[in-house]
Amino acid sequence: MMYSGVAITGMGIISSIGNTVEENYYSLIHKKSGLSYTKHIHTIHKEKIKVGEIALTNEVLEELLGLPNDNSFTRTSLLGAYAAKMAVEDAHIPDMSSSRTGLISATSVAGMDMTERYFHIYEQNPSLQKYIHSHHAGNCTQKIADYLGIKGMVSTISTACSSGANAIMLGATLIEQGVLDRVIVGGTDALCKFTINGFQSLLILSDTENKPFDKNRNGLNLGEAAAYLVLESWEQVQTHSKKVLACISGYGNANDAYHQTASSENGEGAYLAILKALQKANLQPDEIDYINVHGTATINNDLSESNALLRVFSNVPILSATKSYTGHTLAAAGAIEAVYSILSLQKATIFPTLHFTTKMDNSPLIPNTEVVHKNINHVLSNSFGFGGNCSSLIFSKCV
């Protein structure tokens, strides 16, 4: 049997549209949005903006994970450990030390949710000081690795909103090159005041629900989520007779080199990333059946992405923007959309885009708005971030 790509043997996810893979799928095909006014974050913007917030509180997550009372997990680590644990269970890994196992995790928020709460009161409160160590990105990954019992290659990628996709890309390379037998890859980010105010100061938060690829789109909703995939070598798959959910057949990263936050009008970085991914997968553009676009619903992103797609594809495949359900989950976005892409392949289903009504003036592209069933062999998933960081992944049925 010939295999192309890296085998995915497990996945786990938690987002505002569900605490499991099944719940996320249910929401996607029933057009159930996860956007709401925040219940957990004390911000002056709480009645003005909707966010993709996960209902479970930190206390409930700690309990579900069975953590001791003196733990110093931030919400980002809690969500990460929760999703990664489900991915490991899905892949039926009884013993982490049975082969060379690594963890590549992405985050941009890291421990900011605790830092912003206690920044000015740490000095007077020794009992809170354990969270000072939890601020940095690596600590979040360390905690997930310790929780899962992973010892070995463990690292953290932080390239803003493409981080999750980049973690998957690196993991795939590590398996292909035989550096690891098994690697857990994905990303996690919690909602916090820092990012809400950051995107608010940039004036790119929607005051309603985000409308990707719509003429009247007026910005993004932020969300929180975590998702992880388990990637394994074909030798592992065969030796242990593993079920394979799908394959990662292509990936590419390129830089737009245009502006720290804005995307170039012709979508150069995105264009290059998609071309690299196609080349790696050895696919022609017309072999892509479906695109999970980055689609944040900012004026700038959707036009730039649309232009990049029009440059790559003579006939742009059917596309949807799942951020209309979850909001933009930053470093987790590439990872949760990887899970959605795999679900598309498995269920032969293309997900609707929510809130779309009017075609853009300056683009012919119209996102899919209904549940469509069709055989899908290859899905392209885009993730773009600050700093011109553009990444594309291709998920394929294993052949």
Place this chain on the structure above:
Amino acid sequence: MRVNNCYINGIGTVSAQALDFDAMKDNPAPLLASNKAVHPSYKEMIPAAMLRRMASGIKMGIFAAHQAIQDANETSVDAIITGTGMGCLQDTEKFLDNMLEQEEMYLSPTSFIQSTHNTVAAQIALHLSNKAYNFTYSNGSNSFEAALFDGMLQIHTLRAKQVLVGGVDELADKFDKLFRLVQQYKKTSDDINFIHPASTGACRAEGANFFLLSGEQTEKSYALLLDVFYFNKPRISLQDEVNDFLNRNQITKADIDILFLGYNADVNQQHWFDAYAVLFPDTMHAYYQHISGSFDTSSAYGLKLAAEILKKQTTPTSISYNHIKPRKLKHILLVNQSNGQDNSLVLIRAC
């Protein structure tokens, strides 16, 4: 993974030492509890209007990147990869502090925009108009080594010709105060002794160290980067990890001429480095954080020194940690960790 075609052809540095400091012949200026970088003139490289908005990490990063590329006589790169333990801490602090002080009102986006961990790599890409692969790792004390490993991977397997790899971290007043509170860094009153530390915490510093990796040897080559391995914790023991690593590279402990260790004057960290040192009782032990000061990516300064030693075939006395003299200068092994976590092994060889 062992590779045989990844050369260090250029180096660029901004550190706490004087601009004309030459580790090969000068005595390093003694460190304080906290040490700002000595900044070169940036205005020839970065427009004044942009400079004013840039935190020190971005400036240091652009400068050191530029210097590494120039040092190698190159003009372009096929990948830009950075490591940073804390990211853009000054802009993070500024936005956070304003947000809390001003109760979320009247916030300027500039510091938020520049607060993401990949800002330095992105600004280098903008500076070079470079559209290639652009990655940033942020994983504590092996953030730089993760970037270095990726750089090696890009050269070895992905056929990149030149790759820019660097480590950068910056000071930030209020965060640094918190780090001192949890004894990660020293207070002003603490004594500083790298050989027999008695106080907790390291000597806080900032800096940028960049390397131009190439698939081809040139007359500028400093050393061959043979292998990089990073791990959160040893699977069985440090000894096993080190032995496996040396075995993969088909060498023995006796082949290591200098062992570079991240000794940082922190009494609590001493035994973690000693655990590596005892594995090499007959080898010269070297330290460097009394020169660079300590930050998550200061191990990149160690690699700079080690590469210079192999190129110049001479060892400065200021870095000797024990009394053993190397008989030759062929292989250098660099090890780093933080409180037993985020370990790394880097092996280089003379060209």
